[in-house]
């Protein structure tokens with residue numbers, strides 16, 4: 416994909432707000448340059464998002480990225496170093512302007528830093544969109560067309576695999592799959608036009624069971640899949656479940672959708688528990704909430720399901736229909752398991768937005 420180098424006479428600035436996403440079929444296991452071992456599909460969220468502004472100005476003659484980085488209004492040396500490494504790793508292939516000017520990045524999350532919610536998907540996608548936007552401005556382009564999205568997705572992927580899905584509204588697929596034309600390991604694609612309307616307003620209430628730092632990072636978790644004896648069969652299973660889930664999403668089949676989403680969450684954590692060394696990211700509260708959700712669904716026949724990320728927090732998934740009963744259930748039965756009663760009420764969202 417293209418690279419640009421024109422010299423700006425004034426500072427050039429781009430701002431984007433990009434959401435997080437929740438995988439329904441999980442990406443777990445990677446190879447090469449952040450390429451997935453299986454395809455995955457996610458809901459793009461709306462409330463959990465990152466706002467990022469990137470400015471390029473003044474000529475830089477150091478021959479490497481010169482970064483000035485502000486996170487949530489303050490300097491953050493650890494985060495800054497990670498972003499600088501990332502920019503150095505992509506500049507030659509994707510954005511040569513990154514080494515020619517000094518770069519200022521100002522970024523903040525809409526959700527509290529200490530909520531245990533991973534910000535890498537929203538953060539990396541917001542950053543990639545800003546970089547593609549600056550490249551557009553350098554090339555006197557104003558359109559955010561398909562190629563713009565594909566490049567933003569590919570660059571996001573290099574920052575954090577799952578981030579590549581956040582570029583698209585509602586539902587995105589990442590990873591080559593025989594049933595999904597245009598799907599690729601290099602970037603995600605949006606599939607909202609194929610999705611039944613019932614899923615376009617689906618709720619995802621995120622129960623913050625623990626706000627602490629994870630004991631094992633996602634990067635370490637992906638790497639442990641390389642020695643996991645169940646890995647080959649897992650990758651086949653994921654591709655099989657993709658078929659079933661895509662069909663359910665197209666048909667509006669909520670019960671098939673919910674069963675697959677829950678099975679995926681359980682599989683992800685089972686894979687962690689049978690890695691060598693094994694580890695557990697669920698907490699006691701995670702298990703209690705899962706049991707309660709299953710019980711509530713059995714007793715009321717109201718469609719409410721759960722999924723999990725690589726952490727203890729529980730994503731409660733349900734359609735608009737039955738919202739008031741599910742809300743009452745969450746408030747009365749699940750909130751007591753949340754850290755300081757914290758719940759982020761999120762929904763399927765319309766994707767990133769340019770900040771003018």
Ligand code: PMV
Pocket residue numbers: 437438440441442443455535575576577578633634637683724725
């Ligand atoms: O993008 P990473 O490297 O943080 O990995 C994300 C892995 C999961 O969140 C567990 C699953 C997924 O597909 O988002």
